[in-house]
Amino acid sequence: MSPVSTELDRxxxxxxxxxxxxxxxxxxxxxxxxxxxxxxxxxxxxxxxYDAEPEREIDRLAHAFGVxxxxxxxxxxPARRQLDEYFEGERQxxxxxxxxxxxxxxxxxxxxxxxxxxxxEVVTYGELAARAARPRxxxxxxxxxxxxxxxxxxxxxxxxxxxGKLVGYGGGLERKETLLRLxxxxx
Amino acid sequence: MTPPPxxxxxxxxxxxxxxxxVRRLGRDRADDAFQExxxxxLRAYPKLRHSEHLRAWAYTIASRIAxxxxxRPRADAELPELASLDGRPAFAELEHLAGELPPTExxxxxxxxxxxxxxxxxxxxxxxxxxxxxxxxxxxxRRLRRKEAQ
Numbered sequence: 001m002s003p004v005s006t007e008l009d010r011x012x013x014x015x016x017x018x019x020x021x022x023x024x025x026x027x028x029x030x031x032x033x034x035x036x037x038x039x040x041x042x043x044x045x046x047x048x049x050y051d052a053e054p055e056r057e058i059d060r061l062a063h064a065f066g067v068x069x070x071x072x073x074x075x076x077x078p079a080r081r082q083l084d085e086y087f088e089g090e091r092q093x094x095x096x097x098x099x100x101x102x103x104x105x106x107x108x109x110x111x112x113x114x115x116x117x118x119x120x121e122v123v124t125y126g127e128l129a130a131r132a133a134r135p136r137x138x139x140x141x142x143x144x145x146x147x148x149x150x151x152x153x154x155x156x157x158x159x160x161x162x163x164g165k166l167v168g169y170g171g172g173l174e175r176k177e178t179l180l181r182l183x184x185x186x187x
Numbered sequence: 188m189t190p191p192p193x194x195x196x197x198x199x200x201x202x203x204x205x206x207x208x209v210r211r212l213g214r215d216r217a218d219d220a221f222q223e224x225x226x227x228x229l230r231a232y233p234k235l236r237h238s239e240h241l242r243a244w245a246y247t248i249a250s251r252i253a254x255x256x257x258x259r260p261r262a263d264a265e266l267p268e269l270a271s272l273d274g275r276p277a278f279a280e281l282e283h284l285a286g287e288l289p290p291t292e293x294x295x296x297x298x299x300x301x302x303x304x305x306x307x308x309x310x311x312x313x314x315x316x317x318x319x320x321x322x323x324x325x326x327x328x329r330r331l332r333r334k335e336a337q
Contacts, residue, residue, distance in 0.1 A: 002214065004205045004221070012222045021229040022193075045262055062192035069192040 022067030027065040027076040032087050033175045038076050044097030048150050050171035092119035094153045110144045117158045120183040124162045190238040200245045211253040222258050224249045243294040246312035250302035292327030299324045
């Protein structure tokens with residue numbers, strides 16, 4: 001029995017994306033802080049997952065966006081390239097469309113404000129809440145950060161506690177610290 | 188239950204579908220047919236309402252594409268042996284006729300007499316074996332005859 005060649009497999013996965021038949025394309029991306037599962041819809045990047053347990057993540061993506069979820073590297077190439085550049089210290093801003101349409105208004109507002117926090121700078125949860133016009137919602141902002149679908153690209157690692165502590169991070173505090181050090185943030 | 192994410196469906200069935208297409212079409216033509224099979228499956232996938240018989244469904248699509256490929260003349264490729272399709276009901280008609288059979292019998296009848304698969308392939312498609320496939324096909328035919336006689 002002749003197995004499906006890597007080339008044929010790749011050809012199909014490319015064609016599926018090219019013909020716009022996918023609800024979600026994803027791929028695994030190697031970085032200095034581990035392998036990430038990076039996924040996108042036609043509208044933009046929709047998920048960056050740490051500790052990519054692909055099976056579980058694929059189920060979640062299918063549930064949220066539709067069953068046509070397929071590993072397809074090509075649509076993820078721009079994100080992969082920009083992440084590579086970021087980790088090499090050569091990129092400070094991501095230039096990628098994001099798809100956060102499924103989130104609540106409040107979530108989207110907070111994430112939009114988060115996206116404006118510059119490279120290498122930090123902001124407190126309370127300050128970010130104030131910028132999103134909900135000054136007393138620091139705790140709710142913490143929850144939004146914790147569930148951020150696009151860590152790194154939407155830089156929730158730049159949000160810290162009022163006492164200067166790192167507090168928490170969906171990918172683990174060690175990663176938060178690594179990212180902030182990479183950006184040269186003063187901690 | 189809704190069908191699983193497409194990635195899982197593809198991973199589960201791609202090797203056997205490819206092997207099936209190689210047997211039917213030869214390696215030269217199997218690659219294109221493979222891609223077409225799964226692209227066609229992707230197009231139809233959101234319309235599936237349940238996750239039963241996905242394997243038989245994949246074989247049905249692959250068979251259809253293999254038949255189309257056979258009909259298309261191609262001078263440069265050597266054709267593998269194809270059992271004659273003549274004298275058998277066209278698969279479209281058969282699918283219609285067999286519409287009221289229980290799912291397994293229906294799949295066995297359509298794959299055997301409509302797509303000319305051998306019982307080993309049908310067994311694989313149905314997740315059983317050649318003997319069970321033969322039994323399902325003949326049970327289906329008997330049922331159709333009884334229905335016709337009524």
